[in-house]
Amino acid sequence: xxxxxxxxxRERSAxxxxxxxxIVVAAALFGPLVVPYSPIAISHALLGHxxxxxxxxxxGTDLLGRDExxxxxxxxxxxxxxxxxxxxxxxxxxxxxxxxxxxxxxxxDALMMRVVxxxxxxxxxxxxxxxxxxxxxxxLAVVVLVIGLxxxxxxxxxxxxxxxxxxxRDFVEAARALGVGxxxxxxxxxxxxxxxxxxxxxxxxVGDNILTEAGLSFLGLGVQVPTPSWGNxxxxxxxxxxxxxxxxxxxxxxxxxxxxxxxxxxxxxIRVAFDRSIAQDVGAAAAATAEEAA
Amino acid sequence: xxxYIVRRLLGAIPLLLVxxxxxxxxxxxxxGGPTAILTREAHAMPPAARAHLIALLGLxxxxxxxxxxxxxxxxxxxxxxxxxxxxxxxxxxxxxxxVTLGLIVFSQVLTLLxxxxxxVIAAVRRNSLFxxxxxxxxFLAYGFPVFWLGLIFIDVxxxxxxxxxxxxxxxxxxxxxxxxxxxxxxxxxxxxxxxSLASWIRYQRGAMLDVLGEPYxxxxxxxxxxxxxxxxxxxxxxxxxxxxxxxxxxxxxLVGGAYFLEYVFSIPGMGYLGLTAVFQRDxxxxxxxxLLSAVLVVLGNLFADVAYAAADxxxxxx
Numbered sequence: 327x328x329x330x331x332x333x334x335x336r337e338r339s340a341x342x343x344x345x346x347x348x349i350v351v352a353a354a355l356f357g358p359l360v361v362p363y364s365p366i367a368i369s370h371a372l373l374g375h376x377x378x379x380x381x382x383x384x385x386g387t388d389l390l391g392r393d394e395x396x397x398x399x400x401x402x403x404x405x406x407x408x409x410x411x412x413x414x415x416x417x418x419x420x421x422x423x424x425x426x427x428x429x430x431x432x433x434x435d436a437l438m439m440r441v442v443x444x445x446x447x448x449x450x451x452x453x454x455x456x457x458x459x460x461x462x463x464x465x466l467a468v469v470v471l472v473i474g475l476x477x478x479x480x481x482x483x484x485x486x487x488x489x490x491x492x493x494x495r496d497f498v499e500a501a502r503a504l505g506v507g508x509x510x511x512x513x514x515x516x517x518x519x520x521x522x523x524x525x526x527x528x529x530x531x532v533g534d535n536i537l538t539e540a541g542l543s544f545l546g547l548g549v550q551v552p553t554p555s556w557g558n559x560x561x562x563x564x565x566x567x568x569x570x571x572x573x574x575x576x577x578x579x580x581x582x583x584x585x586x587x588x589x590x591x592x593x594x595x596i597r598v599a600f601d602r603s604i605a606q607d608v609g610a611a612a613a614a615t616a617e618e619a620a
Numbered sequence: 621x622x623x624y625i626v627r628r629l630l631g632a633i634p635l636l637l638v639x640x641x642x643x644x645x646x647x648x649x650x651x652g653g654p655t656a657i658l659t660r661e662a663h664a665m666p667p668a669a670r671a672h673l674i675a676l677l678g679l680x681x682x683x684x685x686x687x688x689x690x691x692x693x694x695x696x697x698x699x700x701x702x703x704x705x706x707x708x709x710x711x712x713x714x715x716x717x718x719v720t721l722g723l724i725v726f727s728q729v730l731t732l733l734x735x736x737x738x739x740v741i742a743a744v745r746r747n748s749l750f751x752x753x754x755x756x757x758x759f760l761a762y763g764f765p766v767f768w769l770g771l772i773f774i775d776v777x778x779x780x781x782x783x784x785x786x787x788x789x790x791x792x793x794x795x796x797x798x799x800x801x802x803x804x805x806x807x808x809x810x811x812x813x814x815x816s817l818a819s820w821i822r823y824q825r826g827a828m829l830d831v832l833g834e835p836y837x838x839x840x841x842x843x844x845x846x847x848x849x850x851x852x853x854x855x856x857x858x859x860x861x862x863x864x865x866x867x868x869x870x871x872x873x874l875v876g877g878a879y880f881l882e883y884v885f886s887i888p889g890m891g892y893l894g895l896t897a898v899f900q901r902d903x904x905x906x907x908x909x910x911l912l913s914a915v916l917v918v919l920g921n922l923f924a925d926v927a928y929a930a931a932d933x934x935x936x937x938x
Binding site for chain 1: 634635638639642643646647759760762763764765766767768771772775779872873875876879880883891894895898899901906909910913914917918921
């Protein structure tokens with residue numbers, strides 16, 4: 327693990343991504359405590375007359391006279407929370423599904439993978455919209471569940487592949503010979519060894535979920551106003567009155583782009599770090615065998 | 621090859637069954653249902669009339685029974701009629717299909733025209749300034765929310781510069797003018813292309829790097845062939861083959877992106893129809909769009925695989 331961290335720190339772009347993420351998270355946590363404006367209270371004096379960015383309002387104000395920065399900071403909390411919790415839902419479901427499918431093998435595996443194929447060969451975003459529109463309830467929990475429960479398929483495939491190759495390894499054989507039951511074998515022996523690619527997938531998933539949330543909220547099917555999220559802030563930007571206020575489009579959008587970029591760079595960095603340290607492990611092992619032989 | 625195509629099409633049937641079943645289950649299990657909106661909006665609809673309507677639409681049966689009725693009608697070539705305007709769903713969709721296909725093909729052609737040369741140059745001049753810049757730009761573009769980019773383009777190119785129409789599919793008096801349609805599709809197609817560029821550039825660069833490392837490329841170089849011939853005649857042709865696979869893989873997200881953009885740009889295609897139907901709880905139309913989207917993806921995948929076999933003589937499916 328230490329080796330992986332060392333490798334990761336050597337990837338400059340990944341470290342940059344991690345720093346950006348740290349800043350975004352810190353801003354989401356502490357920003358609202360510092361900014362002296364309410365993200366929700368409407369200013370009647372400024373109603374319909376959004377102010378351009380200035381020293382007093384660095385991101386300007388929106389159509390209802392609310393400070394855009396205050397909204398963006400609370401929006402960061404909302405969007406990051408959804409991205410992260412939906413990731414956990416998706417990763418847990420995907421890991422269990424893929425592991426069970428891979429460990430079961432045979433007809434069960436074939437059937438379970440058909441379902442994954444079906445869901446993957448479908449524009450899932452349309453499905454997410456359909457489900458959201460039909461449930462007609464937009465609490466944070468529902469949005470998280472819908473995004474999480476419809477984004478686990480890639481992880482399931484990944485984990486299944488790992489499990490299939492792990493199943494044949496000697497240590498699994500040994501565990502089985504020692505009388506370890508199937509559930510324990512799966513949870514204690516197989517899944518922990520399949521986690522490296524899952525960590526990468528999880529990092530990328532947070533970014534993708536933020537994007538999905540933004541799309542949903544933009545359509546009015548996600549986080550509901552007055553609670554701001556980066557997605558529903560863009561919803562306001564669609565109103566004709568917003569045309570004279572381009573900062574309303576730019577601020578939340580750029581936050582999404584930068585955050586997503588950071589998650590992708592970090593994910594890519596972790597991938598490279600894992601690959602290299604595995605390569606080095608194998609290299610070290612080979613060197614050791616060569617020495618022994620000599 | 622033709623047996624392969626037939627086998628693949630037959631193999632797609634269970635896939636389509638799974639997708640339609642899942643969609644039906646989701647709609648059946650969702651609270652409310654299509655008549656909820658009728659009673660909510662009109663207030664006036666008496667309970668007896670509502671019960672009659674529910675029976676008339678067959679909504680009094682459990683959803684899985686409804687699903688089999690729906691399948692039965694499908695076998696006879698019917699997707700049912702819309703709850704909203706009573707028109708056959710198939711007719712409504714086929715009307716919109718060319719619009720969506722036009723948008724998808726247009727944006728895909730743009731993507732390929734930009735991504736393939738960019739990826740190839742980035743690979744040939746590996747670690748050059750061009751390589752780094754294109755990688756960074758691709759990474760950035762990948763994070764653009766597709767609707768956000770659309771909004772910016774509308775703002776800049778339609779509202780401020782007035783070069784292109786901001787929304788819709790036809791100008792007044794030009795309802796059947798293909799060139800006018802094309803003009804309306806430029807902004808959404810460019811938006812969609814930019815968002816999908818990232819993966820294509822990276823993929824093409826990777827494929828080209830792989831091929832450039834092959835022994836036969838070294839052989840070609842050591843024979844004294846010019847760099848131009850090595851790259852274009854020997855390397856590029858093989859580096860294009862993996863790209864064809866991506867054509868199939870990227871299709872679901874491409875279709876999804878197109879649907880979303882139709883909504884942003886008010887283009888009357890399948891996505892606009894589908895999203896409106898979702899909001900109106902027009903179940904037959906939603907199911908029709910779901911099925912046709914899945915069919916579109918299956919056919920696209922098949923096309924990519926067949927093209928793959930046609931391009932690579934080593935690949936044989938039978």
